[in-house]
Amino acid sequence: xxxxxxxxxxxxxCTAVLLIILKEKVLLQRIISTVSALFNIAVAIVxxxxxxxxxxxxxxxxxxxxxxxxxxxxxxxxxxxxxxAAVTSFGILLYSFxxxxxxxxxxxxxxxxxxxxxxxxGSFLTGDIxxxxxxxxxxxxxxxxxxxxxxTRLQLRESLKYLLINxxxxxxxxxxxxxxxxxxxxxxxxxxxxxxAEAGQGGVLxxxxxxxxxxxxxxxxxxxxxxxxxxxxxPPSAVRSLFGALLTKVGLYAVLRTFTLIFIxxxxxxxxxxxxxxxxxxxxxxxxxxxxxxxxxxxNYNVIISVGFVxxxxxxxxxxxxxxxxxxxxxxxxxxxxLFILGGMMITIGGTGRLKDxxxxxxxxxxxxxxxxxxxxxxxxxxxxxxxxxxxLLIRGGLDAGMLTLSLIGLGSSFLVLYSLIKIFRLAFxxxxxxxxxxxxxxxxAAAISxxxxxxVIVMGTQAEWVYSYVSKxxxxxxxxxxxxxxxxxx
Amino acid sequence: MEWMMAVAIGILFMIGVYLILSxxxxxxxxxxxxxxxxVHLLLMTMAGLKTGAAPVLGDKAxxxxxxxxxxxxxxxxxxxxxxxxxxxxxxxRAHQTLGTDDMDSIKGDES
Numbered sequence: 001x002x003x004x005x006x007x008x009x010x011x012x013x014c015t016a017v018l019l020i021i022l023k024e025k026v027l028l029q030r031i032i033s034t035v036s037a038l039f040n041i042a043v044a045i046v047x048x049x050x051x052x053x054x055x056x057x058x059x060x061x062x063x064x065x066x067x068x069x070x071x072x073x074x075x076x077x078x079x080x081x082x083x084x085a086a087v088t089s090f091g092i093l094l095y096s097f098x099x100x101x102x103x104x105x106x107x108x109x110x111x112x113x114x115x116x117x118x119x120x121x122g123s124f125l126t127g128d129i130x131x132x133x134x135x136x137x138x139x140x141x142x143x144x145x146x147x148x149x150x151x152t153r154l155q156l157r158e159s160l161k162y163l164l165i166n167x168x169x170x171x172x173x174x175x176x177x178x179x180x181x182x183x184x185x186x187x188x189x190x191x192x193x194x195x196x197a198e199a200g201q202g203g204v205l206x207x208x209x210x211x212x213x214x215x216x217x218x219x220x221x222x223x224x225x226x227x228x229x230x231x232x233x234x235p236p237s238a239v240r241s242l243f244g245a246l247l248t249k250v251g252l253y254a255v256l257r258t259f260t261l262i263f264i265x266x267x268x269x270x271x272x273x274x275x276x277x278x279x280x281x282x283x284x285x286x287x288x289x290x291x292x293x294x295x296x297x298x299x300n301y302n303v304i305i306s307v308g309f310v311x312x313x314x315x316x317x318x319x320x321x322x323x324x325x326x327x328x329x330x331x332x333x334x335x336x337x338x339l340f341i342l343g344g345m346m347i348t349i350g351g352t353g354r355l356k357d358x359x360x361x362x363x364x365x366x367x368x369x370x371x372x373x374x375x376x377x378x379x380x381x382x383x384x385x386x387x388x389x390x391x392x393l394l395i396r397g398g399l400d401a402g403m404l405t406l407s408l409i410g411l412g413s414s415f416l417v418l419y420s421l422i423k424i425f426r427l428a429f430x431x432x433x434x435x436x437x438x439x440x441x442x443x444x445x446a447a448a449i450s451x452x453x454x455x456x457v458i459v460m461g462t463q464a465e466w467v468y469s470y471v472s473k474x475x476x477x478x479x480x481x482x483x484x485x486x487x488x489x490x491x
Numbered sequence: 492m493e494w495m496m497a498v499a500i501g502i503l504f505m506i507g508v509y510l511i512l513s514x515x516x517x518x519x520x521x522x523x524x525x526x527x528x529x530v531h532l533l534l535m536t537m538a539g540l541k542t543g544a545a546p547v548l549g550d551k552a553x554x555x556x557x558x559x560x561x562x563x564x565x566x567x568x569x570x571x572x573x574x575x576x577x578x579x580x581x582x583x584r585a586h587q588t589l590g591t592d593d594m595d596s597i598k599g600d601e602s
Contacts, residue, residue: 130563137570141577148581156585157597160516163578167523168511170574174530174567181560182537 002057004050005072007043008082008121011036016114026105030097033110037090040117044083051079052470056477056487058127066127066488067191073127073488077326077474081124081253084330088245088337089117091453095341095446096238099348104149104236112149116142116242123250127488129180130187132254133173136219140166143247146239147231158234165227169218176211183208190488192262193481201265209263209270213277216258220251222311223277225304229288232303233296237344240296244303245337249329252310256325259314260478267317275315279409281308286416294353295343295428298420302339302379305413306332312406313394321397323475327468328390331460335379335386338453341446342372346428348441355424360433367447369429371454376421378457380414386460389468496536503529516582516592520575527571531564 015036022028051057057074060066093113100109119139126132144166148159181187183204184195196205214224221228232243255274263270285304292298310332313325345368350358362369378385391414398407460467477483503525510522538560546558586592
């Protein structure tokens with residue numbers, strides 16, 4: 001039992017409630033948000049070190065021992081994701097200070113930001129599948145509001161579609177939970193794993209597994225991503241980077257968790273589906289990234305590629321592949337947050353997101369240009385940056401599992417990523433600047449934040465050995481679900 | 492009893508899906524609402540239907556109704572209530588700004 005697990009949920013929740021009262025005082029809102037985000041990082045660091053030292057932490061709500069009651073579980077996987085999400089969201093919070101208009105700030109922007117974090121951290125830490133649904137809804141409702149906040153025509157149009165697709169997928173989620181409850185009589189994830197193992201995963205449970213896969217894939221943008229590029233382009237760049245860094249990752253976490261813990265008895269069916277969906281996500285995402293010529297769309301399709309790449313690790317499902325999936329997921333949260341921040345800065349200084357109207361930015365903003373270049377290399381997976389270690393592990397695991405085609409698709413998608421990002425770099429930073437007077441924007445603060453995040457990306461790559469000592473612990477839980485079950489069910 | 496519920500759920504799903512596929516935004520919202528109601532009934536039916544016992548789990552109770560689905564349905568109803576309210580407000584605002592509630596004329600690429 002450890003009360004530490006509620007703090008990542010409680011801190012943003014209390015902050016959000018407090019900020020509702022301070023609607024008009026923007027400066028105070030910013031200060032409180034910063035302090036709260038710093039607290040969250042500190043708590044997450046303590047949580048990671050506690051899990052590292054003492055093993056998996058559990059918390060039984062109201063003292064009801066599992067399988068009754070709601071349980072919160074902090075294994076290394078969840079703890080690392082909470083830490084990375086806390087760091088990334090802190091960077092995005094600082095970035096949004098200058099970039100979000102005061103009107104939006106007064107319209108509860110920070111409140112929604114913190115409620116979204118409640119949902120994200122809660123989804124990572126909960127050990128109960130219905131509770132996972134509830135935290136999903138918390139983050140989705142915040143994201144509905146964030147995506148439509150401002151009320152421009154584009155935002156309204158896209159948020160309607162986003163809302164509809166998520167309502168339908170949430171409905172399917174509840175239906176899947178209902179069927180699962182009927183089949184197993186429990187909702188606790190560790191207990192579910194035991195029950196599914198007892199019953200065997202043929203017939204009905206296989207159908208339920210596929211239903212869960214469809215639901216989570218819709219939320220993660222794994223193959224069923226048709227809604228993603230449009231709706232993620234609509235909101236301002238700070239919100240976009242928050243979505244790109246966190247939202248799809250939560251869905252991906254749910255896929256990883258359910259298909260390494262609960263539905264593991266029949267990998268021939270479910271993991272084959274995941275493999276096909278991963279391949280489709282990588283190929284179609286890559287084609288989208290190459291096809292479009294405006295920055296938000298290219299970046300959104302890059303999100304889809306990386307989702308497919310992590311799912312490929314799950315499909316291979318051996319030690320290396322799952323370690324690689326965790327490593328790549330952490331790297332991807334950090335670097336996608338940073339990528340969207342840099343993309344947002346480029347749109348601000350270029351005055352447009354369309355690449356053909358940009359050019360020559362490197363003369364005026366060399367720092368941003370080179371940061372973007374280094375980050376592109378990191379995302380593609382050039383050593384010594386952070387993408388490399390994850391990709392090597394994933395490809396090695398994939399080859400070990402005999403998935404040659406998928407590994408080649410993974411490597412091929414890296415080329416598409418490289419091509420699409422270098423296209424942005426080439427068209428936006430090189431060449432001649434288009435005619436017309438540009439207003440000079442002060443981006444010192446945003447550049448400093450990006451630099452700090454970029455340093456983290458580089459450190460994660462150069463100190464990969466040290467990061468791996470944590471990541472491999474997270475991978476252990478995914479490979480040996482009995483560790484998770486024991487930790488939850490022991491009392 | 493279960494088969495009646497199954498039929499009811501099927502009809503709710505059918506009407507819900509039909510409405511979601513229509514063009515008018517308001518019909519779509521009603522469709523999502525019916526769909527979630529169908530799911531709530533599904534949740535209740537899946538947990539097993541019983542009559543004549545209270546949902547109390549005590550050591551000496553001879554018969555009781557599983558209290559868990561009631562808690563789940565309550566949570567789910569509250570969530571769908573909130574989301575539907577948000578959807579309605581958003582649709583109203585979209586109707587004001589975009590001047591239409593026809594999904595066909597809402598789509599497009601330009602801002």
